[in-house]
Amino acid sequence: MTGSFVKELTPLLLEWRRSLHKLPELGFLEYITTYRVGRLLEEMGFTLHIGKDALNEDSRLGLPDNQFIEEKERQASEWGVENEWLEKMRGGNTGIVAIWDTGKPGDHVAFRFDIDALPIKESTGDSHFPSTNGFVSGENNVMHSCGHDGHTAIGLGVAKFILSNSDSLKGKFTLLFQPAEEGGRGARALRDKGWLDDVDYFYSGHIGIHSLPVGTIAASTEGFLASVKYDVTFKGISSHAGMHPEKGRNALLAAATAATNLYAIPRHHDGITRVNVGRLIAGSGRNIIPEDSYMEIEVRGETQEIGDYMAIHATRIIKAAAEMHDVSFVIKPAGITEVLVCDEELIPKIQEWCSTSEFVKEVLPSVTVAGSEDASLLMNRVQERGGKATYILFGTKLNHPHHHPEFDFEEEVLPVAVDAFISIIKGGSSND
Template sequence: MVASIHPSLFDRMVKLRRDLHRHPELSREEHRTTDRLVSELERLGLECQRPLDTGLVAEIPGASDAPTVAIRADIDALPIHEETGLPYASDVPGVMHACGHDAHAAMLVGAAELLMSRPEPPPAPIRLIFQPAEELGIGARSMIEAGVLDGVGAIFGGHVDRHYPTGTVVAVSGPVNASTDGFRISISGQQGHAARPHETVDAVVAGSLIVMAVQTIVSREIDPTHPSVVSIGRFEAGTASNVIAGTAVLSGTIRAQEPAVRAHLHRSISRICESVGQLHEADIQLEIEEGTPPLVNQGPMVEVARRAASEALGPERVRTMVRGANMGGEDFSWYLQEVPGCYVRLGARLADSAGYPAHSSRFQIDEAVLPAGAAWLAEVAVQGGRELATGMVDDLEAAGRAS
């Protein structure tokens, strides 16, 4: 076993994870999941609060009144029909834990058990956040609006990752996940007879020009060492082959790892829409729906995350990223907009399923990630608290010297 965790705790985590796996629930519908987690935490003597309809928060008191350290797991599943053939595969047709959030929830319960069994209270209070609706990119924000970051000085979390060996923790400064914005372009031209194009404003031609022009934003305007994506996934127009379309709607997604690149992509799409509108005398409206911000680890809490991994799992298990940051989104980024912290990858490579990525109907993880993840979460909560408590002492001493 990777982390030195009592076999009975490992068994409990596996049992819990498999139960959640068998009964997956979609974002904002995690009622059974929440009830199950509450009963697990109450068994440990923890009091739970439910700031939203689903999801929960529980608090472990600390030895000082330093700011709270939050550790977070997401708990929702995806609208995917499971095809793993596992004995504990989903009982719910069309719904599957295909991103590993079942494992995240089980690890956080495991971390709670480790923290509660410590002989002394942790240096600072610890808040366990079991967050709903990560897959919609809205859960973190809703939890923040409900006050879960009140009094929090640092936050940590992690995601299982099949690209890294089980038991390793990848904690790095810099971008980890991309921003995920959506956009919709509505083109309004002039419909007419396909044989009399000069009497029309062709929305298909204007739309096609937009599709081609946006390809040059990433390839010709953005520094190639700063990954970004603009994709148009949908182009709707026209009613008949002999009618020139008067309207068209295009929609797509924008991804970037840095706030400045994200802003550049927004500006360029807008500029292209405006120019094509002028060129074709079409009315073109652009709506950008802002999603999660880029997830960027920075500051001293990254070092705290690495130190905790080294303490909990051994220095050889602390890794840096061998692949670039993930262009997928992760709504943990909302927390990092508010408080310092670090989001890590938790290696969970299963030799024979390496070909199936997250969000696939055959996605699987190595369950030996559970003790490793739990050990890291518990340790980072303690180390983070120590950092915050020491910071407070430093602040007091500085204030004392000043007076």
């Protein structure tokens, strides 16, 4: 019965994914995506908490500047987002929490689906499937290059199942359509609103990361790193580079000094460390001492302690670089993730629940990954309150890595992921 439901749903999953792919939006700017997803969930009968009602505004990190936010709000209005919805999202408050309470005693189960895209110009080459099939990004320099369009479609598929099978389910379901996963910016705002505080079981996951056959999933992951992202500004004094260089205070040199020395942080003997300077902007002309500079950096660690070690050294180096060049500086946290540890006791349950799936062919116990995930903040809150959580991978062949202009996934993974989550819902709901 479930197999036929997913088969009938599959064309809709593809339609949702492709439609979302054509109109990607960056973190905290997902106005149209929030509206489109929300209207579908509203039609299904979910109780919705939109934008400001879903997020703790003060917990958001790495917000775009106000001018960019206002520009995207105007575009959303012109596209057709109703003013009633737009008012709930103003100021970069995007995303939705959708709740379905069966009214019958049972577990509270939550799922997280990220909805944001990346600042990448998508390939329009003949080897790129979205390009040759008419759903390449219509937004310049913005692309769903990490599969979040697929994640959102999967979330809508899960919602469809809950709606269609509510009479046979019990307990409560919370679906988190999260903004700004990229950069570790959005989960904290959901966590701090309290949505996870009474959750018994939490599930999230990702398409790809590892190149695996469609039909293969991993019931858990290990290896995600704790990370902190910073926006750093240096403020110096402008001066003529030829006539009065001694009167200048060079903010560019301060940034360059910080950048090179960040990579010299001693690695930690207890585990993996990472550091990256991803962006550096400075200067206005060859004969002008640069007055301002701006950097976007990140540090990561295998454990929370190692992550803290990297963050402490990074801030020390930035401060020292500013002092060396006699400029002022500001460090602004722009994102955060924590170490993620899946509950191993869920592994055999997921293997059992998926054993009769027509779509899931193999369930690996665990897969080692890299990078960072802000779902960690949500998982850790659930676990702190006595609940269980895991992060699942859904296999697909990857011809290009995530965050690449030609990133794509096999769309056959969408029904696999939906059926895996359905199997989890049905298996959990049948437990005493």
